[in-house]
Amino acid sequence: MARVSSIAQSVRDLAGGQDRFEVEARSVRQLLAELERRHPGLGTHVREHMSIAIDGELHQDAWNEPLAPDAEVVLVPRIVGG
Incomplete structure (x- = not known):
């Protein structure tokens, strides 16, 4: 299972306080x-x-990227500005 984590408060807010997940994908x-x-x-x-x-490895367009069964996935807030 892929292991997913994030430091983003928005992820915790939407996931009932969770910031780590194991996902079959x-x-x-x-x-x-x-x-x-x-x-x-x-x-x-x-x-x-x-x-x-x-x-x-950070991916800008990751939606079609394959995941190994033991992948470590980190959700990172995008930095915007100009």
Whole structure:
């Protein structure tokens, strides 16, 4: 199972205080669908406001990235500004 974590308060707010999850998924898209199923609104929030690091590598467009069974996934708030 992929291990998912985040330091973002918004993730904890949408997930009833949780900041760590174990998810059975073969891709980031499946992972987000499962997070959305467990915690309505969370998958959408991640898609719209977070970047995703897989095994220490940050991906800007991670939705189709494959996940190894033991992947470490970190949800990182996007930094915006100009």
